[in-house]
Amino acid sequence: MVQKELKLPEHQLKTECPTRWGSRQEMIQRILEQLPDISQVLNDRKPVLHLFKTSVLAVQEDDTEFTKSIKSNILKYLQEKYSDPQTQDLLDMATTLDPRFKMNYISEEKKATVKVRLADEMTGITLAMPNASPAPPMKKGRKTLGSFFKAAQGNDDKSSSLEQAVSTELEAYLLTCNIDSEDDPLIWWRQNSNVYPRLSVLVKKYLCIPATSSPSERLFSTGGNIVTCHHASLKPEHVDRLVFLARNL
Numbered sequence: 001m002v003q004k005e006l007k008l009p010e011h012q013l014k015t016e017c018p019t020r021w022g023s024r025q026e027m028i029q030r031i032l033e034q035l036p037d038i039s040q041v042l043n044d045r046k047p048v049l050h051l052f053k054t055s056v057l058a059v060q061e062d063d064t065e066f067t068k069s070i071k072s073n074i075l076k077y078l079q080e081k082y083s084d085p086q087t088q089d090l091l092d093m094a095t096t097l098d099p100r101f102k103m104n105y106i107s108e109e110k111k112a113t114v115k116v117r118l119a120d121e122m123t124g125i126t127l128a129m130p131n132a133s134p135a136p137p138m139k140k141g142r143k144t145l146g147s148f149f150k151a152a153q154g155n156d157d158k159s160s161s162l163e164q165a166v167s168t169e170l171e172a173y174l175l176t177c178n179i180d181s182e183d184d185p186l187i188w189w190r191q192n193s194n195v196y197p198r199l200s201v202l203v204k205k206y207l208c209i210p211a212t213s214s215p216s217e218r219l220f221s222t223g224g225n226i227v228t229c230h231h232a233s234l235k236p237e238h239v240d241r242l243v244f245l246a247r248n249l
Contacts, residue, residue, distance in 0.1 A: 094206040122166045122198040
């Protein structure tokens with residue numbers, strides 16, 4: 001899918017074979033050919049990072065020193081890039097909201113924290129909904145001591161009801177079977193947004209985040225090819241149109 005999007009040859013990666021002449025050069029050549037889509041996939045989701053760490057980039061006994069060096073350097077780069085706690089928290093939330101993975105790739109000690117964060121945001125969404133029923137106006141007149149207890153009890157009941165609704169929706173989502181890893185999570189959420197109204201709002205917040213900056217970087221490169229020293233007097237609107245034509249024709 002990524003290869004089609006980037007218009008690259010749909011080739012698989014090659015591995016070095018000690019008994020085959022030139023296999024190392026072919027492996028490096030294929031990596032360089034597929035470097036754009038490899039970078040995009042590596043930056044895509046936390047499950048992909050987990051897959052590379054535990055399987056694809058795991059050092060094997062029959063690996064040559066050169067292969068081991070490549071794998072270790074890639075893993076080192078990934079660990080440095082995603083070591084920021086805020087980035088990890090963001091990936092945890094986005095992964096949990098992806099119906100293909102949910103909490104499969106969340107560490108046990110962090111699952112409770114992620115659930116609390118989701119519940120808090122779901123509660124905030126409910127309180128901010130425009131169709132939420134407003135509080136009834138207070139009647140003027142004499143008030144007895146019992147009326148204060150009644151009001152306090154009513155607020156507690158509403159708070160408890162909201163907390164229960166949020167908890168029920170979140171647990172129901174987590175208990176449903178994960179969809180196939182090849183399915184589109186956005187289509188699933190579009191079909192189930194009425195079942196999980198609060199979570200579907202969070203999906204728009206977290207799953208819309210671009211997984212990579214490659215598209216914007218390609219636009220900058222295109223703009224740099226258009227605005228050169230020989231075309232430094234182009235007006236901004238003309239640059240916008242030329243960049244649009246260059247990327248869409």
